[in-house]
Structures are given as C-alpha cells and as structure tokens.
Amino acid sequence: MSLKRQLTLKDGVSLALGSIMGSGLLFLPSLTAAVSGPNTAWVWIATTLLCFPLLYLFNDMVVSVATESGIEGFVSLGLGESIGASIPIIFLGTVTIGMPISALIVGEYVKNFLGGGELTQFITALSLVYTGILINFVGIKIGALVQLSIAFLTFLVGLFLYFLIPAQIPWHSSFSFSVASAATFFPGIIVAFWAYAGFENLTFIACEFKNPAKDFKLSMIIALVLCGLLYLLLSLSCLSVIPREEINGMSGLYQLVETLGNHFLPTLIITLFAYFAVQINFNSWIWGISRLIYSSAKQRKLPLFFSELNNQQIPARAILLLMILFTLALIVLSCIQRHFESIVTLVSTNFVFIYALCLSSYIRFKKNGFPRILAAGMLLLFTLLLFSSGWALLYPLVLFCSSVVFFNSQIIHKQQHLKR
Numbered sequence: 001m002s003l004k005r006q007l008t009l010k011d012g013v014s015l016a017l018g019s020i021m022g023s024g025l026l027f028l029p030s031l032t033a034a035v036s037g038p039n040t041a042w043v044w045i046a047t048t049l050l051c052f053p054l055l056y057l058f059n060d061m062v063v064s065v066a067t068e069s070g071i072e073g074f075v076s077l078g079l080g081e082s083i084g085a086s087i088p089i090i091f092l093g094t095v096t097i098g099m100p101i102s103a104l105i106v107g108e109y110v111k112n113f114l115g116g117g118e119l120t121q122f123i124t125a126l127s128l129v130y131t132g133i134l135i136n137f138v139g140i141k142i143g144a145l146v147q148l149s150i151a152f153l154t155f156l157v158g159l160f161l162y163f164l165i166p167a168q169i170p171w172h173s174s175f176s177f178s179v180a181s182a183a184t185f186f187p188g189i190i191v192a193f194w195a196y197a198g199f200e201n202l203t204f205i206a207c208e209f210k211n212p213a214k215d216f217k218l219s220m221i222i223a224l225v226l227c228g229l230l231y232l233l234l235s236l237s238c239l240s241v242i243p244r245e246e247i248n249g250m251s252g253l254y255q256l257v258e259t260l261g262n263h264f265l266p267t268l269i270i271t272l273f274a275y276f277a278v279q280i281n282f283n284s285w286i287w288g289i290s291r292l293i294y295s296s297a298k299q300r301k302l303p304l305f306f307s308e309l310n311n312q313q314i315p316a317r318a319i320l321l322l323m324i325l326f327t328l329a330l331i332v333l334s335c336i337q338r339h340f341e342s343i344v345t346l347v348s349t350n351f352v353f354i355y356a357l358c359l360s361s362y363i364r365f366k367k368n369g370f371p372r373i374l375a376a377g378m379l380l381l382f383t384l385l386l387f388s389s390g391w392a393l394l395y396p397l398v399l400f401c402s403s404v405v406f407f408n409s410q411i412i413h414k415q416q417h418l419k420r
Helices: 009-020 023-066 070-079 084-112 118-137 140-164 179-195 199-203 214-240 252-258 265-296 316-332 339-366 367-388 390-420
Strands: none
Touching: 009 140, 009 199, 009 214, 009 265, 023 070, 023 084, 023 179, 023 199, 023 214, 023 252, 023 265, 023 339, 023 367, 070 084, 070 199, 070 265, 070 339, 084 118, 084 252, 084 265, 084 316, 084 339, 084 390, 118 265, 140 214, 140 252, 140 265, 140 390, 179 214, 179 339, 179 367, 199 214, 199 265, 199 339, 214 252, 252 265, 265 316, 339 367, 339 390, 367 390
16 A cells, blocks of 8 residues: 555645744744844845755655655665665654744743643643644545645735834845854854755655656745745844844744734734644644655664554554654653753754755765756755754764664664574
8 A cells, every 4th residue: 555646736835835834934033033133134045045956956856766755765875775764763853853842832822822821832732733633634635725725824924914013124224234243144044944944844745746746846946935035024024123132032923013012913913823834834744754754664764563554545653653752742842941942953953964964865876967066065055054053963963873873783683683
C-alpha cells in the first residue's frame, strides 16, 4: 500500500503557505526588527532572495527522488545511507521543539486576550496540537480544503493588521542600509530563516501531487512571494511604531496592537491571526513529518512499526507518535518559557544545518556544471551562517553525530549476526 497522488496546485499552495506562513508570523517580524534594527528590510529581502536558488535545488531533488522520503532520500543518494539516516532524527529534534513553542506563544496571546492564566495558555496550545492531528486523520482532500480556507483567512487578517497600524516612518527610509548596524545583518538572516523553514517539509509530500514536476515548484514560488511580503510589512510596522530597544521579540505583534490603545477589535484580530497562523503550520508539518517517519520506517531507519498505513492510506501511527511527542514537549517547555528566544535560535540553526547537508549532497550527486556551482555558493553562505550561530550549532551536531553512530552500529550488528 502506498500514498495516493491526489494533490493539485491549489492544495499545494495551501500546504506550502501552512509550512511557511505559520508560527514565525507571531514573533519573527518583531524579533528580526529587534535584532537587525534599521537593516530589517534588507534582512528580509536578502533572506527571501536566498530562497529562490534553494527552490530550484529542492525542485531538482524532488525530480531525483520520486518517493515520500523527500530530502532524506536525496541526502542518502549523495552522502550515503548513514548521513541520510540523520535527517529524520534532526527533523524530529527540531519540530518537536519548535512547534510546541509556537503553540505556547499562541497560548500567551489567548491568555492576554481572555485575561486567563497559565492553564489557559496550555489548553490553547493543546487545542492546536490535537486539531492538527484530527485534520490529518480526516483525509487528504478534506484536510487540504480546510488548510486552504485557514491560509486564506490568515493572509487577509495579516494584511488588515498591517494597514490598521499607522506608519510613523516614511516608506523609503525603511530601505536605507545602516553601515553602523552592519554587524546585525547576518544574525538577522539566521533569525529570519525560520520564516522559510518549510520548503523541505513539502518534499515529503511531493509524491502525493498529481503533477509534481510542475505543481511542486509553482506552489513553493507562490508561497514564498506571499509570505515574504507579509513578513516584510509586519516587521516594518514594528520598527515604525515601537522603539527598537522596547520591542518584545517574542510577542511583538501583540505589542504592536497595543499601540492602538485598549481596543477590543484589534486585540481580537491579532489573537485570531495568531491562532490561525499556527494552526495551518501544525496541519502542514504534521502532514509532512508523518510522511518522513513513515518513509524512514519503511527503510528501517526508524522502527518498522511506523511503516504501516491505515485503510485510508494515512500514516496513522506516525501521526500518533507526533501527537505524543508534541504533548510531552508542551509540558516541558511550558516550564522554561523564559528561554524561548534562545530555543528559537537553536531550532533555526537546525534548519540551516539540514539545508547545508542537502546542498552537500547536491554537489556530490549532480553532475551538471551550473547547478553544482550554485549549490557550492549556497553551501559556503550557509556554512558562514552556521558558524555565526555560535553555541546553537552544538545541538544539530549532537543529533547528527548520534544518529550516524547509531545507524552504523546497527549495520555492524546486522553484519555480525549474518556471519554467525
């Protein structure tokens, strides 16, 4: 039994928007503004432009690996099975931290709106997790329709929010590059990169497109342009009305609405915006990562138990695993919320590390001249970004090394067993 090919371009766009335009909308506009200050606009422009070569390379990867393994399969092609085996572990170590953080941030928005306490925050976060699980169980067609509706509403609410905030800085002055603050440019890109950590998620569901060669690439381009525009506008709003030193990196959009005064409607809008944005994010990531778990289990890189599909051809066991991991992470993270900004940097560094592995594999596997040169240039840039992340690089390195050692030890154990 295998996954069905039934996703259209419209479905792909909604899933791409959900993969990208999610949790980052709650805090990245303000966090990027706090980190990069007057260079924020150029940080978003540079980060968005940086993604276009990645789109080309990811599309090429999808053509090369026509299975639900996505970039995990492609890394295995270029760098070997042991390196490829690290991808599911790094992803699980990333998503099971990053997504619950996003849910708790939404819970903070709802808590502030309703005037509740930490229980309100936790219940809100749980509702996001379990709604995402439920939507993934109802089937691909209904789930994609729900996803498209929520994505459309989220984008409209985001635009409405931008035009609701009166700008206090002229538009053209927001795009002047500050040499004095140049040192904040690359750290800003590291933070902003979280916004586009989602394209690799689509590679795990590319095999479910009716026409993956065409619709996969178009889905990503449309989502990239729409999301880049929204992130840029909301960041400029933060810089326009809040002094940089007063920006709260993790709840800046709520802080942005508070500049309008104590009005019910703007506060309701930002709370709904936060909830919708993270809900579509959960829907898409559960969709993609459950396929990665299913594919890795089929290849015995994860326990074989997760390689089964239910009668609706859905990887139900993989989805239930994510539900358990998300719930446990919510319990732990709700106790250490003061460290959220550091954890965001950690998770963002993981994604940069994954992309560096993909680019390394591309250089090894592909023989064409220009794409390899493009990948080499991108790899150099991502390497610089990784080293600029400092201590945060340790987390993906630990996940990578431990998974490679475990995979190789399993191979050695099997070989010794066969010799007996």
